[in-house]
Amino acid sequence: METQEIRFHGRGGQGAVTSATILATAAIRQGRFAQAFPSFGPERRGAPVVAYARIAGAQIRNRTAIQQPHFVLVLDPSLLRLVQVEHGLRPGGTVVLNTAKDEATVRKEFGFRSRLALIDANRIAREEIGRPITNTVMLGGLLRAAELVDPKVVAETMQEVLGAIGPRNVKAFERAMAETTVHEARG
């Protein structure tokens, strides 16, 4: 497995770091090698934050920042007006978006040309978790877009990491796996 790098965009308190941690921990549990780390800066609730994960088939001897991710996850749609989420995305890379809009609207509104995975994560999170905390839902979107880690192992890890709120998050994650739509890149 070639090293895969993932960048998570969220707001402080939305669990971007937690989702990167769950993904990396699950990959390690599956016998792979992985790192998860936050963007190294002061964190404030509500402010834009970034977290990262790296997954590989062999030991990772790389402690540089992730500048050219293969995947970008956007946990909060309001960030699209603040942050260039496609910045540095590798050719052939995928943007996983939390949005209620359809592909044509998203492409027109934000000028995305990359491969897109779209998921109405706010709705799923509200229905399943009772709050619009979308980090675990977005992992479902990511794993629908690419078979990075076995979703079963991710669900187990999620359950362990989140404890009492685990089952609802696992259900939301599984729904996202089913409901995400993937759209290939446009020229």
Add this chain to the structure above:
Amino acid sequence: MSGPIVAGKPVGMEVSIAIAEAAKLADVDIVAAYPITPQTHIVEHLAEIVADGDLDAEFIPVESEHSAMSVCCGTSAAGARTFTATSSQGLALMHEILFIASALRLPIVMAVANRALSGPINIWNDHSDVMANRDAGWVQVFAENGQESLDLTIWAFRLAEDKRVSLPVMVNFDGFMLSHVVEPVTLPDAETVRKFLPPFEPLQRLDVDAPRSLGPVGIPDIYTEAKKAQLQVLLDSYGPILETWGAFEKAFGRRYRPVETYRADDAEILMLTMGGLGETAMSVVDERRAKGEKVGLVRIRLWRPFPFDEFRKAVAKCKALAVLDRAISFGGPMGPVASEVKAALYADAHRPLIVEFVVGLGGRDVTFADFHRMWDETAAAARAGKAPAPRMVGLRE
């Protein structure tokens, strides 16, 4: 945050949490720490472990790092296995007491998540904090990854409490680059650690029933002798360091040496790193070796006491040596590690050309391209037979 902790199998764990687990496995009696920025999750997790009743220890939250180290001195002197962790300004505030801990030969173990010093205010990774405390008389080691951070923390208690040593040990691991990263770490089982770490028996103990003084005045008539004795103990710790690393390898299967190399045997150009940059540097060595270049890596694991002989041996055959420093010695030679390395080689007939770089200050990323440029410049210097002036990598001018 992590899943259930299983011994003997790699689990995804934040490196700071792994160090806290190491302190738990070492069955520490006392953790004294100042729990506010700049701290790490180490003491936060230990506070939880103690509060949950999973470790029979006292967690002493204090009002400053100066107090944290002062408490550590008191509890260690009373015979308690003592651990703390700090970083950056926190280590700076401990400065005064660090010298007392070593002079009183108190086997405190401290994990330091290496970070920059203010100003400007900066909480990110470099080695400014530890370098300002280089001469505090502690045994100092550097870890390159999470597993090493955990291993060296466990080992540090064994070495510190060895009666021939009885000195404080500082385990350095890079802030953020390691401290905040979730990665695979294998925890040893508690029984093996228990066997590796016999109960702490202090050289001398503060005891109300058998009163004695520790750290009284050393007048001019005795101060020089006291300092000579302290220096000798630190220098003589070298043998026990090798011996206890041997015992560690036997117990846990992982090998540590004062100087470690990577693809260095036939290398014409070597690069020297200390700490977390080592792994990235190895990947760059692989890339250059694939193109047929004879390059390799030297990593300093033991910073104090400095392993002069092993270091000389490691660089004996190379033409040029690139030295990466993560701090500045202001107004002196540029980098403290390069300065040390030059001093180590001064008397040798064969001295490689030394090319000095200061990299990754205050959290500046050191990229693969940066590593390649440093290697290119070192190769060019070797061809020219002349080292350029020390250079700060990635500097915008």
